[in-house]
Amino acid sequence: EVQVVxxxxxxxxxxxxxxxxxxxxxxIFSDYWMSWxxxxxxxxxEWVAHVRDDGSEKxxxxxxxxxxxxxxxxxxxxxxLQMNSLRAEDTALYYCxxxxxxxxxxxxxxxxxxxxxxxxx
Amino acid sequence: xxxxxxxxxxxxxxxxxxxxxxxRASQGISSRLNWYQQKPGKAPKLLIYTxxxxxxxxxxxxxxxxxxxxFTLTISSLQPDDFATYYCQQxxxxxxxxxxxxxxxx
Numbered sequence: 001e002v003q004v005v006x007x008x009x010x011x012x013x014x015x016x017x018x019x020x021x022x023x024x025x026x027x028i029f030s031d032y033w034m035s036w037x038x039x040x041x042x043x044x045x046e047w048v049a050h051v052r053d054d055g056s057e058k059x060x061x062x063x064x065x066x067x068x069x070x071x072x073x074x075x076x077x078x079x080x081l082q083m084n085s086l087r088a089e090d091t092a093l094y095y096c097x098x099x100x101x102x103x104x105x106x107x108x109x110x111x112x113x114x115x116x117x118x119x120x121x
Numbered sequence: 122x123x124x125x126x127x128x129x130x131x132x133x134x135x136x137x138x139x140x141x142x143x144x145r146a147s148q149g150i151s152s153r154l155n156w157y158q159q160k161p162g163k164a165p166k167l168l169i170y171t172x173x174x175x176x177x178x179x180x181x182x183x184x185x186x187x188x189x190x191x192f193t194l195t196i197s198s199l200q201p202d203d204f205a206t207y208y209c210q211q212x213x214x215x216x217x218x219x220x221x222x223x224x225x226x227x
Contacts, residue, residue, distance in 0.1 A: 045165065045208055045219040061216045095164055104170050106212035107155040111164035 002026035002110055004079075004096045009115030016086050020115055022079040022096030027110075030054070030074040033099035035108055036081045038092035038117075046092075049081065050099055050106075064090075086119045093117075123147050123211050127220035134225060140196040142223045144209035147190075153213035154192045156185055159222075160205045168207075169194065199225075 008020040020036070035050035049060045049070040058070050069082040079096055093114040100109035124147035134140050144154065152172040157165035167176045169185035172192055182197040196203055204227055209220040 044221050045210075047210075047217040047219070059215050100167075100170065103174070105153050106217060107167055107170035107210075108157075108165070109167045109170075109176065111166070113164055 002098075004098060004110055004112040006094065006096045006112045006115040009094060009117045011118045011120065012086055013121050014087060014119055016119070017082070017084045018086065018117060020081040020083065020094055020096075020117070022081075022112060024077045024079065024096075024098070027098070029072075029077040032101065033106075034070075034072060034079045035097045035099050036070060036079075037095045037097055037108065038090075039095070039114070040092035043089075043092070048094070051079070083117070086117075088119050091117060091119045122216055123150060123214060123218055125209055125211055125218050125220040127207075127209060127223050129223060130221065131224040131226065133227065134199050135227070136199055136201060138199045140199055140203075140225060142194045142196075142207055142225075144192045144194070144220050145190055146192070146211055146213075149190055150211045150213035152187060153211055154185075154187065155210045155212060156183075156194045157208045157210065158203075158205045159208065165208060196225075 004024045036048040051058045051070045067085045071080045095114045096112045097108035098110035100107045126145045154172045156169040159165045172187040173185040184195045186193045206222045206224045208222045
């Protein structure tokens with residue numbers, strides 16, 4: 001079964017750090033770009049970042065650029081999101097998602113169930 | 122950034138109805154428009170990609186179309202399982218923005 005499973009969410013104080021992980025299974029992880037998206041009541045669904053299949057290209061939402069780092073370990077079939085200098089507005093349910101290959105043109109075709117990040121003092 | 126709007130924000134329908142949801146992009150996005158379905162407490166699910174291509178295993182009552190910067194998701198013969206929130210997303214340029222969603226309820 002093709003699936004991705006997130007972990008690592010939690011409660012963190014403003015200015016703190018958190019590292020999210022995503023374990024992939026059921027497909028050849030190294031063949032796919034991967035993405036993080038988030039959802040909050042205030043901002044709806046937001047694309048956060050994505051990374052090329054070999055890790056050589058990374059793209060970010062402007063509001064997280066310089067604070068968040070997306071990375072992957074193809075040997076471990078894992079995707080990560082290192083989040084630093086967290087702000088209250090980063091509070092959301094964070095999803096790991098697979099980026100569909102051609103002809104999907106970056107549509108997110110497999111999603112995890114999400115991990116909750118709460119930034120609060 | 123490309124802004125995505127959706128209308129209506131919510132609608133009420135009955136089983137068997139045909140439902141149409143519209144998504145508008147603030148600029149041309151060359152068919153790079155996807156539709157997702159989300160049920161409460163669940164992750165979004167891809168329904169349609171590149172404006173009109175049906176994702177594998179998605180029922181054929183779902184269809185997508187486009188006219189310029191306007192995109193439409195049509196659900197023919199609405200089924201009980203279709204009551205959910207629907208989002209559009211453009212993947213033409215970064216950041217890949219989503220619409221605010223359309224809630225379809227009974």
